[in-house]
Amino acid sequence: MPIRLYNTLTQKVEDFVPADGKTVRMYVCGPTVYNFAHIGNLRTFTFQDILRRWLRARQLDTLHVMNITDVDDKIIRSAVQRQISIGDYTRPFEDAFLEDMATLRFQRPEKLVRATEHIDEMVTLIQALTEKGMTYESDGSIYYRIAKFPEYGKLSHNDFSGMIAGARVDVDEYEKENARDFVLWKQKKDGEPSWDTPIGDGRPGWHIECSAMAMRYLGETLDIHAGGIDLTFPHHENEIAQSEAVTGKPFARFWIHAEHLIVEGQKMSKSLGNYYTLRDVIEMGYQAEAVRYLLASVPYRNKLNFTFDGLKAATTSIGRLRNFELRLKTDKFAAGTNEDAEKRSADSLARFEEAMDDDLNTASALGIVFEYIRETNTAMDSGAFLAGNTPAALQFLSRFDEVFDVLKPSAAESGLSDSEIDALAAERNAAKKARNFARADAIRAELLEMGIVLEDTKEGTRWKRKA
RNA sequence: GGCGCGGUAGCCAAGUGGUAAGGCCAGGGUCUGCAAAACCCUCAUUCGUCGGUUCGAUUCCGACCCGCGCCUCCA
Numbered sequence: 001m002p003i004r005l006y007n008t009l010t011q012k013v014e015d016f017v018p019a020d021g022k023t024v025r026m027y028v029c030g031p032t033v034y035n036f037a038h039i040g041n042l043r044t045f046t047f048q049d050i051l052r053r054w055l056r057a058r059q060l061d062t063l064h065v066m067n068i069t070d071v072d073d074k075i076i077r078s079a080v081q082r083q084i085s086i087g088d089y090t091r092p093f094e095d096a097f098l099e100d101m102a103t104l105r106f107q108r109p110e111k112l113v114r115a116t117e118h119i120d121e122m123v124t125l126i127q128a129l130t131e132k133g134m135t136y137e138s139d140g141s142i143y144y145r146i147a148k149f150p151e152y153g154k155l156s157h158n159d160f161s162g163m164i165a166g167a168r169v170d171v172d173e174y175e176k177e178n179a180r181d182f183v184l185w186k187q188k189k190d191g192e193p194s195w196d197t198p199i200g201d202g203r204p205g206w207h208i209e210c211s212a213m214a215m216r217y218l219g220e221t222l223d224i225h226a227g228g229i230d231l232t233f234p235h236h237e238n239e240i241a242q243s244e245a246v247t248g249k250p251f252a253r254f255w256i257h258a259e260h261l262i263v264e265g266q267k268m269s270k271s272l273g274n275y276y277t278l279r280d281v282i283e284m285g286y287q288a289e290a291v292r293y294l295l296a297s298v299p300y301r302n303k304l305n306f307t308f309d310g311l312k313a314a315t316t317s318i319g320r321l322r323n324f325e326l327r328l329k330t331d332k333f334a335a336g337t338n339e340d341a342e343k344r345s346a347d348s349l350a351r352f353e354e355a356m357d358d359d360l361n362t363a364s365a366l367g368i369v370f371e372y373i374r375e376t377n378t379a380m381d382s383g384a385f386l387a388g389n390t391p392a393a394l395q396f397l398s399r400f401d402e403v404f405d406v407l408k409p410s411a412a413e414s415g416l417s418d419s420e421i422d423a424l425a426a427e428r429n430a431a432k433k434a435r436n437f438a439r440a441d442a443i444r445a446e447l448l449e450m451g452i453v454l455e456d457t458k459e460g461t462r463w464k465r466k467a
Numbered sequence: 468g469g470c471g472c473g474g475u476a477g478c479c480a481a482g483u484g485g486u487a488a489g490g491c492c493a494g495g496g497u498c499u500g501c502a503a504a505a506c507c508c509u510c511a512u513u514c515g516u517c518g519g520u521u522c523g524a525u526u527c528c529g530a531c532c533c534g535c536g537c538c539u540c541c542a
Binding site: 011028029030031032037038040041042043044045047056072073074143153156157158159177206227228229231232233234235256259260261262265294297298299301303304305307310312313314316317320323326327355361363365366367368369370371374377378380381415432435437440442444448453454455456457458462464 | 469470471472473478479480481482488489490491492495497498499500501502503504505506507534535536537538540541542
């Protein structure tokens with residue numbers, strides 16, 4: 001059974017198989033590096049990471065291209081204000097974005113591409129559009145004439161046929177033939193960065209970079225083009241217009257859009273004071289894994305309500321997952337293999353994969369994992385889980401973590417090494433045996449102070465670093 | 468107005484024409500020198516409202532109410 005994904009173009013969940021059956025060529029709209037990424041941006045990128053990981057888990061190769069928009073109006077405005085080059089302005093934000101990606105454990109796309117390094121490709125594409133009669137010049141800038149592209153609106157399912165050229169012209173945009181026409185190439189303005197090219201001295205419009213770079217690295221028809229839902233219109237619609245007018249071929253087979261994130265039930269905005277970057281949240285003391293878990297746990301096509309209660313719940317949930325893993329690795333089980341337990345592992349794995357195949361239903365997949373954990377814990381307690389069952393259980397857990405990636409704790413906070421902790425734990429046990437509870441409790445308290453929790457189990461004492 | 472999404476327990480959330488997954492919280496219990504931690508159990512006769520179809524609807528149809536996104540830059 002292939003992976004099924006919702007395609008915005010057809011408004012249906014469809015079987016997904018890459019065109020060549022093997023390698024998924026996907027392009028994702030990356031960040032505009034004029035600021036730190038906020039958690040809303042990160043929700044979309046988390047979805048992209050989950051998608052990428054699941055495709056790979058399903059034995060597909062990925063050729064995954066992410067763009068970095070390093071030239072746009074906001075960047076230019078800010079750079080001009082600070083009297084530095086746009087490159088000097090964007091680099092720190094690009095670096096910060098890459099750090100955030102690493103913090104949230106995103107796998108690196110095969111290619112990260114910058115807009116400013118692909119001006120030639122954009123110019124070539126604009127020239128091709130001009131040859132096809134798709135463009136016109138006005139005030140030194142070049143515009144795309146949507147009246148010449150009858151399919152305009154097919155992605156966002158809008159009907160623009162009533163808006164024929166010249167029928168309605170916005171007063172503020174007098175230079176355009178049609179209010180929906182968009183700029184491909186902006187004429188140079190004094191004091192702003194520009195590129196002197198065969199189509200004039202100027203800079204690219206926003207949409208052209210994605211068409212140019214996607215086709216440069218992935219060919220004329222991509223398997224998947226993904227991004228935030230707000231990009232559906234006009235950005236992706238315009239990309240289709242630019243690309244398909246030249247190639248005559250579908251630009252992307254699947255268009256996949258992630259819903260937005262809201263914060264405590266409200267739209268995130270600076271004025272509401274609920275605008276957070278990853279750094280903000282980490283500084284408040286939350287773990288990156290909890291952020292990743294929360295962002296991944298709600299299926300990507302649903303709005304995600306980001307709350308601090310939710311972040312706490314995510315932290316606790318991760319703890320439960322890790323406890324299960326710890327138990328699996330440290331408990332001593334009797335020899336043998338229990339058939340029911342084996343069946344449970346196999347069935348749960350199959351159900352987990354089916355949930356992920358079903359348009360990345362992460363909520364359902366997590367439900368299956370937790371149900372499995374509860375049942376397996378019960379089996380462990382009753383002796384119905386044996387040493388021979390461990391490999392299959394670990395295999396299921398690793399399948400889960402292959403895509404969710406939350407089990408491994410971030411770098412340990414405690415200054416104590418594992419062996420030092422082991423030694424203290426042993427000393428406490430000795431004290432306990434000697435019924436010197438004062439000493440035993442003192443060691444316990446001391447360790448707790450440093451974030452080490454001791455667990456006394458039937459098997460003896462084990463410890464873990466507190467979440 | 469056009470296009471699109473959603474309303475399931477205190478919170479997050481899955482789901483199906485046959486009678487409600489899972490997580491968090493809360494309550495109870497097991498274990499323990501006491502604890503902690505861990506684990507187990509309990510926790511929606513009900514799925515926005517009103518009609519309809521059906522032997523049967525949360526799930527299908529219709530109407531309505533409420534919330535939200537896009538239509539200008541935006542993940």
